[in-house]
Amino acid sequence: MPKYEPGAIEPKWQEIWRTERIYEPDLDRAPRPFYNLMMFPYPSAEGLHVGNMYAFTGADIFGRMKRMQGYDVFEPIGLDGFGIHSENYAMKVGVHPMDQAAKAAPRFYGQLAAIGNGFAWDERVETYDPEYYRWTQWIFVQMFRKGLAYRKTQSVNWCPKDQTVLADEQVEGGKCERCGTEVVRKELEQWFFKITDYAERLLKGLDGIDWTEKVKIAQRNWIGRSEGALIDFPLAAGAAGAASGAASSQGLGNKSLRVFTTRPDTLFGATFMVVSPELAERWLRAGWQASEEVKKYVKESLTKRELERIDEGKEKTGVPAGLAAVNPATGKEIPVWVADYVLGNVGTGAIMAVPAHDERDFAFAKKFGLPVVQVVAEETGVLTGSGRFDGMDSEKAKREITKLIGGERKVQYRLRDWLISRQRYWGAPIPMIRCDACAAAGKGERADMPGWYAVGESDLPVILPRIENFRPTGTGVSPLGTEKSFYEVKCPACGGHARRETDVSDTFLDSAWYYLRYLDPKNDTAALNGARVAKWLPPENDGPMRLYTGGAEHSVLHLLYVRFVAMALHDWGLVAFEEPFKKFRAHGLLIKDGTKMSKSKGNVINPDEYITNFGADTLRMYLMFLAPFEQGGDFRDAGVLGVERFLKRVWAYAETLVPAEDAGKVKSAAREPAPAPAPAPAPAVAPALHRAIKKVTEDIENLHYNTAVSALMILLRAIEEGKGSREEFTVFLKLLAPFAPHLAEEIWRGRFGNAASIHREAWPAYDPAHLAGSAITLVFQVNGKTRDAVETESSIGEEEAKALALGNRKVQNALEGKTVKKVIYVDKKLVNIVA
RNA sequence: GCCCGGGUGGCGGAAUCGGUGUACGCAGAGGACUUAAAAUCCUUAACCCGAAAGGGUUUGUGGGUUCGAAUCCCACCCCGGGCACCA
Numbered sequence: 045m046p047k048y049e050p051g052a053i054e055p056k057w058q059e060i061w062r063t064e065r066i067y068e069p070d071l072d073r074a075p076r077p078f079y080n081l082m083m084f085p086y087p088s089a090e091g092l093h094v095g096n097m098y099a100f101t102g103a104d105i106f107g108r109m110k111r112m113q114g115y116d117v118f119e120p121i122g123l124d125g126f127g128i129h130s131e132n133y134a135m136k137v138g139v140h141p142m143d144q145a146a147k148a149a150p151r152f153y154g155q156l157a158a159i160g161n162g163f164a165w166d167e168r169v170e171t172y173d174p175e176y177y178r179w180t181q182w183i184f185v186q187m188f189r190k191g192l193a194y195r196k197t198q199s200v201n202w203c204p205k206d207q208t209v210l211a212d213e214q215v216e217g218g219k220c221e222r223c224g225t226e227v228v229r230k231e232l233e234q235w236f237f238k239i240t241d242y243a244e245r246l247l248k249g250l251d252g253i254d255w256t257e258k259v260k261i262a263q264r265n266w267i268g269r270s271e272g273a274l275i276d277f278p279l280a281a282g283a284a285g286a287a288s289g290a291a292s293s294q295g296l297g298n299k300s301l302r303v304f305t306t307r308p309d310t311l312f313g314a315t316f317m318v319v320s321p322e323l324a325e326r327w328l329r330a331g332w333q334a335s336e337e338v339k340k341y342v343k344e345s346l347t348k349r350e351l352e353r354i355d356e357g358k359e360k361t362g363v364p365a366g367l368a369a370v371n372p373a374t375g376k377e378i379p380v381w382v383a384d385y386v387l388g389n390v391g392t393g394a395i396m397a398v399p400a401h402d403e404r405d406f407a408f409a410k411k412f413g414l415p416v417v418q419v420v421a422e423e424t425g426v427l428t429g430s431g432r433f434d435g436m437d438s439e440k441a442k443r444e445i446t447k448l449i450g451g452e453r454k455v456q457y458r459l460r461d462w463l464i465s466r467q468r469y470w471g472a473p474i475p476m477i478r479c480d481a482c483a484a485a486g487k488g489e490r491a492d493m494p495g496w497y498a499v500g501e502s503d504l505p506v507i508l509p510r511i512e513n514f515r516p517t518g519t520g521v522s523p524l525g526t527e528k529s530f531y532e533v534k535c536p537a538c539g540g541h542a543r544r545e546t547d548v549s550d551t552f553l554d555s556a557w558y559y560l561r562y563l564d565p566k567n568d569t570a571a572l573n574g575a576r577v578a579k580w581l582p583p584e585n586d587g588p589m590r591l592y593t594g595g596a597e598h599s600v601l602h603l604l605y606v607r608f609v610a611m612a613l614h615d616w617g618l619v620a621f622e623e624p625f626k627k628f629r630a631h632g633l634l635i636k637d638g639t640k641m642s643k644s645k646g647n648v649i650n651p652d653e654y655i656t657n658f659g660a661d662t663l664r665m666y667l668m669f670l671a672p673f674e675q676g677g678d679f680r681d682a683g684v685l686g687v688e689r690f691l692k693r694v695w696a697y698a699e700t701l702v703p704a705e706d707a708g709k710v711k712s713a714a715r716e717p718a719p720a721p722a723p724a725p726a727p728a729v730a731p732a733l734h735r736a737i738k739k740v741t742e743d744i745e746n747l748h749y750n751t752a753v754s755a756l757m758i759l760l761r762a763i764e765e766g767k768g769s770r771e772e773f774t775v776f777l778k779l780l781a782p783f784a785p786h787l788a789e790e791i792w793r794g795r796f797g798n799a800a801s802i803h804r805e806a807w808p809a810y811d812p813a814h815l816a817g818s819a820i821t822l823v824f825q826v827n828g829k830t831r832d833a834v835e836t837e838s839s840i841g842e843e844e845a846k847a848l849a850l851g852n853r854k855v856q857n858a859l860e861g862k863t864v865k866k867v868i869y870v871d872k873k874l875v876n877i878v879a
Numbered sequence: 880g881c882c883c884g885g886g887u888g889g890c891g892g893a894a895u896c897g898g899u900g901u902a903c904g905c906a907g908a909g910g911a912c913u914u915a916a917a918a919u920c921c922u923u924a925a926c927c928c929g930a931a932a933g934g935g936u937u938u939g940u941g942g943g944u945u946c947g948a949a950u951c952c953c954a955c956c957c958c959g960g961g962c963a964c965c966a
Contacts, residue, residue, distance in 0.1 A: 217963090258883060258961085265882070265962060272966080305966060318966095360964080390965045397966090403880090404964050458965050599961080633960085669904070670891060675884085678891060686904045692919090751893070754903035823899045828947035830899050857933090868946050874898055878946045 050659025074116030080107035083594030108782035127551030131470035178505035207516035268458025304391030321345035322388020471548030632676020732762035
C-alpha cells in the first residue's frame with residue numbers, strides 16, 4: 045500500500061487543477077455566479093504570514109463547498125503592492141521598490157499556490173501595474189470633476205519617520221500605525237476626498253447589509269453622528285479684563301462666537317466660552333490683537349506633538365482670551381478662554397462651557413477657579429435654573445431653547461474628509477496638473493479651483509517613473525518633485541509651463557475598488573462599467589451571491605473607503621449597487637502561546653515550514669480546527685499532530701477500498717458510467733453519515749469550521765467501526781474535500797480512478813429520515829439532578845417513559861424517603877421527578 | 880471613561896429557542912505490536928472520597944428566576960479588542 049505523501053501529491057494536483065482550469069469560471073456566461081472575495085494581501089515582508097493562510101483557507105473552504113453545490117465560484121487573488129509598507133520594506137532591504145515588487149510577486153504567489161486554494165489565477169491583479177493604476181487615477185479624475193476632490197491647507201498628521209502625511213484613521217493613539225513614531229502636526233496643502241458628504245449614507249447603509257456586527261459598530265462610531273445646534277454668542281466689551289475695551293477694537297469686528305452643542309438645554313448653565321488654539325490662530329491671522337500670553341499659548345499648542353496634547357488630557361491648560369461673550373439665554377457676559385482641550389477640527393472649533401453638566405468643562409473650570417457648582421450631572425433630566433424652562437424635560441428643552449435664541453439645529457459627524465495625498469514615491473501619481481498662469485487669470489477646470497486640471501482620460505495612466513532617489517525628502521515634497529522630466533508639463537488649457545502634481549495617492553485608494561478590476565483584468569475598457577459587474581455584483585441581494593472575508597483590523601479603513609467609492613460610482617451612474625459587499629465576515633486573530641505573533645517576540649509561524657513538514661492539507665485542516673474561525677485562536681504545534689493522524693487514517697481507510705487491480709489506473713472520461721443513484725448505506729453507518737452531511741454543510745455555511753472538522757473525525761470513526769462501503773466513504777471524501785483538497789483529489793482520482801475532479805462533484809445531500817437511529821437516550825433526573833441515562837426505543841411514549849424512570853433503581857435510591865410531587869417529561873429526552 | 884467580545888478539565892476548544900456539562904483533538908496513564916525505538920492500534924480519562932459499588936462537587940464570583948441554568952435576569956471581578964477631551 046502506497047504511503048500518504050503530501051509533499052508529492054500536493055504540487056501535482058495544484059498543477060493539474062491549474063491546467064484544467066477548474067477554478068476559472070466563465071465570467072461572461074456563468075449561470076450561478078458566486079463571488080467569493082477575500083482581502084488581498086500587501087506584499088510587505090519576506091512572505092506570507094500564517095495569519096494570511098488562516099484567512100485565505102477559511103474563505104476558500106466556503107468557496108469550495110459553494111462550487112460543489114453548483115455555484116460558479118469566482119475566487120480571485122492579487123497583491124496590494126503599492127504603499128508605504130511595501131516601500132519601507134524595499135528600503136530596509138536596500139532594493140528599489142519596483143525591483144522588490146517584481147521579486148515579491150512570485151514569492152507571494154508561490155506561497156498562495158502552495159496552500160492549495162481554488163484561486164482564479166488568470167484574474168489576478170497587482171495594484172502597481174500601470175494597467176491597474178490607470179483606473180485608480182481615473183477614479184481620482186472623476187472625484188475631481190464631480191467636486192469630491194479638493195485641496196485644502198490644514199494642520200495634518202505628519203509622520204517624521206515615514207516623512208509623509210497620514211489620514212486620521214492611520215494615527216493610533218498619537219502614533220503612526222505603520223512605524224509607531226509619534227505623529228506631529230504640520231501645515232500643508234493636500235488633496236482630500238469629500239467622504240463627509242456621504243456620512244449619512246455610509247451610516248444608513250450599514251442597516252441593510254449583513255456584516256460582522258463588530259465592524260458595523262466600529263464604523264458607526266467612526267462616523268460619529270451627533271445631533272445638536274449651532275448657537276451664536278455675541279462678543280461684547282471685555283468685562284473679563286480686556287483693557288482695550290470692546291471686541292471690535294481688538295480687530296475682530298463685531299463678530300459673534302458660534303458654537304456647536306449637543307446640549308442646548310444646558311445653555312443657561314454656560315458660564316464661559318472656550319476657543320481652540322486653531323481657531324485662535326485663525327483670528328490672530330485675521331488681525332486679532334490678543335495679549336502676548338494668548339499668542340504664546342496658541343503657538344505652543346499648535347507645535348505640540350499629538351501625543352503630548354493627548355497625554356495632558358487629564359491636566360487641562362488654557363489662558364483667558366481677554367474677551368467676553370453674551371450668553372443669549374441669560375443676557376449675561378461670560379469670559380472667553382483659549383484652551384487646547386477644545387479641538388480645532390471638531391464642530392466650530394469653539395464651545396460654550398457648562399461646568400454643571402460637562403466633566404471636561406468642570407475640570408477646566410475647577411482648575412482656573414471658574415465653577416459655581418460642586419458636582420457634575422451629565423445625564424439628561426428636568427431643567428432647573430433655566431428661567432421659564434424650569435421643569436421642562438431635557439429633550440423638549442433642546443428644541444425650545446434653540447428656537448428661542450435663534451439657534452440652528454444641526455447634525456454633525458465625527459468623520460473627517462479623506463486625506464489622499466502622500467509625499468512618497470511608491471504609489472499611484474495623482475493625475476493632476478497645476479498651471480500658475482491659469483491660476484493667476486482665475487481659470488481652471490473647476491471654478492472653485494483655479495489653475496488645476498485633471499489629466500485627460502486618454503493620457504492615463506500617468507506612469508510612475510523609475511527614479512533612483514525614491515527616498516522620502518522630508519521636506520513635505522514628494523520624491524517625484526525632484527524629477528524634472530516627470531513634473532514639467534504643458535498646461536492642457538493654455539499650453540504654457542505647468543507642473544504636474546508630484547504627490548501619490550493613499551494606498552487605500554488602490555484597494556478601494558479592486559473587487560471591480562477582477563471582473564475585467566485584461567481589457568482596456570473600464571472594469572467599472574461592464575456587464576460582468578452587473579452579473580457578479582447585482583444590486584439586489586437574493587441568495588448567497590457574494591461573500592467578502594478579511595480582517596477586522598480594516599473595520600474603519602479599507603471597509604469604509606471601499607463603501608464610499610462604491611457610492612460615488614453609483615452616483616455617477618457607473619454601477620447599479622451602492623453597497624459592494626452585502627455580506628462580510630471578519631476572521632479572528634491567530635495568536636501564538638497566548639500573545640500576538642510578532643517578529644520582535646520571535647514567535648511568528650512560517651507557514652512554509654508546516655507545508656513542508658506536514659503538507660498543506662494538514663496545515664489547512666489544523667488552522668480550521670484550532671478555534672472558531674471568526675474568533676481566532678491559539679496556534680499550537682502539538683495540535684497539528686492530531687490532524688496529521690486523522691488524514692493518515694483517511695488515507696489508510698481509502699486504501700482498504702482500492703481493489704488491487706484498480707489501483708493507480710485512471711479510467712477515461714468517455715467510459716465513465718453515469719453517476720450511480722444514492723447508495724443505500726449499511727445500517728450501521730447511515731445515521732452517522734447523514735448527521736455528518738447535515739452538520740458539515742451547516743457548519744461551513746456558518747463558518748464554524750472547527751466543529752465541521754470534528755464532525756468529519758466522528759464520521760471517519762463511524763465508517764471505520766461500521767466497515768463503511770466505498771460509496772459511504774465517498775460521501776465522507778466529498779465532505780472532506782474543501783478542507784483537504786489535495787488528499788481528497790488523490791484518493792478520488794489517483795486511487796479510486798475517477799476521471800474528473802472531486803471538486804466538481806455534487807455536494808452530498810442528507811435524508812432527514814436517516815438522521816436518527818432507532819435508539820434514543822432517555823435521561824432520568826430527580827429534582828433536576830441526573831441520576832441515570834438509558835438507551836431505549838425512539839418510539840417510546842410519555843407514560844411508558846415515566847414508568848421506566850420511576851422503576852429505575854438509581855432513581856428509586858434518590859427518591860428514598862421522599863414523596864413524588866410531580867413528574868416532568870420532555871419528549872424523547874428526559875424525565876425529571878420532583879420530590 | 881465609553882462600546883464590543885470572552886472567562887468551561889492539565890491545554891485548544893464542544894454544548895446556548897434552558898433539558899446527560901466537558902464533543903473533537905492535544906498532552907497524560909495503562910496495554911498490544913516490535914530485539915528495541917519510532918509509527919500504528921486498543922483501553923482509560925473533569926475533580927474529590929472510595930478497593931469497588933456508590934456518593935459528593937464543578938462552567939470567573941455572589942445573588943435571583945425555574946421542576947431543571949454554562950445558557951435567562953441583577954450585581955461584581957478578571958482577560959482580550961476597538962474608540963477616546965467629538966462639545
